[in-house]
Amino acid sequence: xxxxxxxxxxxxxxxxxxxxxKKVDLFLGYEKASLPFRTTPVFVTAPExxxxxxxxxxxxxxLAAYLPxxxxxxxxxxxxxxxxxPTVAVxxxxxxxxxxxxxxxxxxxxxxxxxxxxxxCRGIVDTRKAxxxxxxxxxxxxxxDVNGNIRAVVEDGTEVTLRREQVLAxxxxxxxxxxxxxxxxxLGSPGEPREADAARRQPADFESQPLDSRWxxxxxxISKCIRCNACRQACPMCYCRDxxxxxxxxRWIGAGTDxxxxxxxxxxxxxxxxxxxxxxGACVRACPMGIDVRLLVRRLNLEVEDLYGYRPGEAIDATxxxxxxxxxxxxxFLTEP
Amino acid sequence: xxxxxxxxxxxxxxLARFQEKGAVYAPANDExxxxxxxxxxxxxxxxxxxxxxxLSPKAFVLPQNQTLLCFKDGRAEEPGLPAGQTVLFGVRxxxxxxxxxxxxxxLDGDLHDPYYAGLRARTTVIALACTRPMSSCFCTSVGxxxxxxxxxxxxxxxxxxxxLLMPQTPRGEALLSSVADLLHDAGPSAVKExxxxxxxxxxxxxxxxxxxxxxxxxxxxxxxxxxxxxxRCLGCGTCSFLCPTCHCFDITDxxxxxxxxxxxxxxxxxxxxxxxxxxxxxxxxxxxxxxxQRIMHKFRYAVENFDRLxxxxxxxxxxxxxxxxxxxxxxxxxGA
Numbered sequence: 150x151x152x153x154x155x156x157x158x159x160x161x162x163x164x165x166x167x168x169x170x171k172k173v174d175l176f177l178g179y180e181k182a183s184l185p186f187r188t189t190p191v192f193v194t195a196p197e198x199x200x201x202x203x204x205x206x207x208x209x210x211x212l213a214a215y216l217p218x219x220x221x222x223x224x225x226x227x228x229x230x231x232x233x234x235p236t237v238a239v240x241x242x243x244x245x246x247x248x249x250x251x252x253x254x255x256x257x258x259x260x261x262x263x264x265x266x267x268x269x270c271r272g273i274v275d276t277r278k279a280x281x282x283x284x285x286x287x288x289x290x291x292x293x294d295v296n297g298n299i300r301a302v303v304e305d306g307t308e309v310t311l312r313r314e315q316v317l318a319x320x321x322x323x324x325x326x327x328x329x330x331x332x333x334x335x336l337g338s339p340g341e342p343r344e345a346d347a348a349r350r351q352p353a354d355f356e357s358q359p360l361d362s363r364w365x366x367x368x369x370x371i372s373k374c375i376r377c378n379a380c381r382q383a384c385p386m387c388y389c390r391d392x393x394x395x396x397x398x399x400r401w402i403g404a405g406t407d408x409x410x411x412x413x414x415x416x417x418x419x420x421x422x423x424x425x426x427x428x429x430g431a432c433v434r435a436c437p438m439g440i441d442v443r444l445l446v447r448r449l450n451l452e453v454e455d456l457y458g459y460r461p462g463e464a465i466d467a468t469x470x471x472x473x474x475x476x477x478x479x480x481x482f483l484t485e486p
Numbered sequence: 487x488x489x490x491x492x493x494x495x496x497x498x499x500x501l502a503r504f505q506e507k508g509a510v511y512a513p514a515n516d517e518x519x520x521x522x523x524x525x526x527x528x529x530x531x532x533x534x535x536x537x538x539x540x541l542s543p544k545a546f547v548l549p550q551n552q553t554l555l556c557f558k559d560g561r562a563e564e565p566g567l568p569a570g571q572t573v574l575f576g577v578r579x580x581x582x583x584x585x586x587x588x589x590x591x592x593l594d595g596d597l598h599d600p601y602y603a604g605l606r607a608r609t610t611v612i613a614l615a616c617t618r619p620m621s622s623c624f625c626t627s628v629g630x631x632x633x634x635x636x637x638x639x640x641x642x643x644x645x646x647x648x649x650l651l652m653p654q655t656p657r658g659e660a661l662l663s664s665v666a667d668l669l670h671d672a673g674p675s676a677v678k679e680x681x682x683x684x685x686x687x688x689x690x691x692x693x694x695x696x697x698x699x700x701x702x703x704x705x706x707x708x709x710x711x712x713x714x715x716x717x718r719c720l721g722c723g724t725c726s727f728l729c730p731t732c733h734c735f736d737i738t739d740x741x742x743x744x745x746x747x748x749x750x751x752x753x754x755x756x757x758x759x760x761x762x763x764x765x766x767x768x769x770x771x772x773x774x775x776x777x778x779q780r781i782m783h784k785f786r787y788a789v790e791n792f793d794r795l796x797x798x799x800x801x802x803x804x805x806x807x808x809x810x811x812x813x814x815x816x817x818x819x820x821g822a
Binding site: 438 | 518519520535536537540541550551618620621622714717718720721722723724727728736738740749751752753754757758759771804805806808809810811812814815
């Protein structure tokens with residue numbers, strides 16, 4: 150297992166080399182943020198700025214979410230005339246790479262303009278889990294120790310070690326392909342994927358409850374939603390130019406937090422993710438209210454996997470089931486007239 | 487009326503007395519283990535050890551959804567406000583101070599907003615001084631402080647076994663007078679000790695440079711740096727929905743057949759829809775213009791129009807930004 154700081158060194162060297170040789174116009178990665186347990190995306194365009202790049206267990210955002218907008222021609226017609234798409238290197242974990250693949254399949258980003266800097270991921274920290282484990286103590290600094298556990302320095306100066314497994318994001322605890330399958334280079338040595346059943350536990354547990362309890366659980370969960378759209382914005386697969394939820398003529402969904410409107414928001418998003426969600430968990434980590442936004446999406450994705458043997462983002466030339474028409478489609482879910 | 491004190495063990499009794507006047511909200515653990523303002527209930531004990539609530543209390547005066555009027559068959563009627571008073575206990579000084587900013591917009595400006603005014607008039611705020619600010623706090627740089635009573639009706643300072651209660655407004659004085667039998671006079675030594683505690687907390691708050699930010703932001707309007715800083719923004723509304731001073735709203739009609747309602751909901755300048763014209767033109771087409779607006783509104787326009795910053799330094803936008811952005815860093819980066 151390669152230590153994070155070794156990967157970070159190689160990452161900076163790589164970026165410096167790519168930018169210096171003008172192999173890419175932009176190197177999109179992570180930078181240390183102002184608070185512990187966090188990073189912020191960084192857009193590096195000059196080789197001397199490559200030292201800003203960081204790799205650590207807090208690189209939680211899915212940077213694929215920033216890609217579609219980089220390949221959109223300017224709205225201004227005069228600017229658009231002289232515009233050509235940039236070449237972008239992007240740091241990707243296993244899940245992020247799957248998102249990039251799905252975006253390539255859906256023609257949102259061009260493969261030939263991307264350099265995928267894959268990182269053999271060991272799972273990233275859920276900030277909220279880590280902060281909750283510290284209780285009333287605030288972390289003033291955080292890092293990784295030689296065993297891959299998380300070390301935090303708290304206010305009174307003491308060091309606290311948090312076991313990595315206890316603070317990893319849920320999506321990472323269920324991850325079946327932590328190493329990017331599609332990549333142009335790989336930093337770090339691949340680790341072990343999680344057992345295939347890990348992703349099935351939560352949906353199975355949810356399904357085992359009676360219908361009333363499931364509805365109650367869903368309602369209780371979404372009643373916390375403040376409709377800030379963080380889940381949608383953090384999701385690389387939510388790139389629609391005119392999201393149904395933003396349309397005003399007509400307005401399909403009320404703008405506020407009435408339960409029916411919030412329910413529609415979450416149901417629409419879940420259905421649009423079936424067979425498309427690359428299971429990065431960015432939506433869950435983005436939610437300021439701690440909602441398990443993936444509750445229904447997990448199940449819908451498994452539905453597609455079990456029916457069609459398809460997992461989103463695994464191969465560029467695979468056909469996403471919901472974008473295909475097949476004469477031998479089982480169609481069991483359709484009602485005969 | 488002078489400073490009063492009440493033993494912490496008598497706090498439940500005090501809040502129960504307030505409940506005779508109306509609804510009382512106090513800090514309690516929610517099911518996820520976070521401390522939040524919740525209706526006073528026997529089942530959830532009042533908590534005094536917490537940093538701040540994830541959600542600011544602005545929803546008590548500016549609800550996320552507010553029905554302004556209902557209509558049916560061509561006739562409209564206003565639903566009116568719920569009856570009775572609301573007492574908020576345990577609001578942090580930054581959030582209490584934010585209400586003064588909201589007052590400027592909805593009460594003291596060119597327009598008087600009856601919906602806000604109605605809720606504000608029935609809300610009594612008891613602020614609880616901070617003894618343990620966080621690293622994301624910067625209240626002392628934006629005019630407030632861990633023991634600032636501005637915007638609150640009563641400021642409570644936690645002492646070892648007591649709460650020191652200092653009225654800040656006539657309403658606060660009246661509230662304390664109504665429960666005088668439960669209160670003890672606080673001696674000058676208690677007041678001095680409270681001031682020392684507040685001072686110790688102030689020392690813990692890291693300063694941020696915001697003096698003269700308005701003219702500097704004016705000069706930085708066309709800076710190319712806006713584009714650089716805003717690239718990280720995902721365009722969600724977390725910062726403004728959690729912000730205690732953000733107050734922009736939208737008004738929509740929800741119509742079903744011949745009846746419906748006109749509802750006011752929170753809106754956010756980070757959304758492209760916020761400034762989209764009916765013609766299809768958008769004067770703030772990219773995150774660059776939208777981020778600039780967010781910073782300009784809080785640190786320049788508010789100063790120019792209302793002579794106060796529309797930021798109270800609570801740090802929620804820093805702590806909860808899914809892209810790890812920090813308002814303080816952005817201010818520094820654009821030279822404000």
